[in-house]
Amino acid sequence: MTVSELQTVLHEIIAEYFPNTLIIWAEQRKLVKPSGTFITLKLRNFTATQHSIKVTENDAPVSYKPSKMMLELQLFTHGNDEQIAIDGETVTISVNTALNDIVDLTNFLTSDYADAYYTKHDISLRPEGDAKDVSGLLDTNYEYRAMQEYVVEFMQTANGLAGITRKDWKPTASGGGTKELASQEVENLDADSIDIKNNF
Secondary structure, three states, X not given: OOHHHHHHHHHHHHHHHOOOOEEEEOOOOOOOOOOOOEEEEEEEEEEEOOOOEEEEEOOEEXXXXXXXXXXXXXXXXXXXXXXXXXXXXXXXXXXXXXXXXXXXXXXXXXXXXXXXXXXXXXXXXXXXEEEEEOOOOOOOOOOEEEEEEEEEEEEEEEEOOOOOOOXXXXXXXXXXXXXXXXXXXXXXXXXXXXXXOOOO
């Protein structure tokens, strides 16, 4: 699993709980600012084991490397309107539900239902630290905001001799990799043929 594939998997399970809520990755830009409840996600702090589990599948080398990232989830909400009686008059007040709502989400993400989903995709997720009410710290357009971090563990997969072989291969968005590297095979590897030029 790549980091991009992990993003898709995490977005999918959170959207299962919030089917009508806008869920975006924090780095996405040029979006119209939402007016209703929305969630931002951010993956950070990638770590992996030094050594991988190396196997051969379909006559090609595959490396499996246990990996871990932090998922930061922020929930922005306008809360809930409630009516109370004051001096015989009915008054509508706004109630901060951000912390309650994010705790309820965490209950879902740590449920047996979610565990079955994680098993299907070979990942695990657990909350890390406290659920925090961070209302008013950054965004004054939203009355209420809460944040929770999660530890996500997954199996990073590197295919091929150069570790970058993928179906429908193309360079990374940053221009990394070449088709020649992606198509390298074990029997084609010759130590004398490797020529890395120093461009410094």
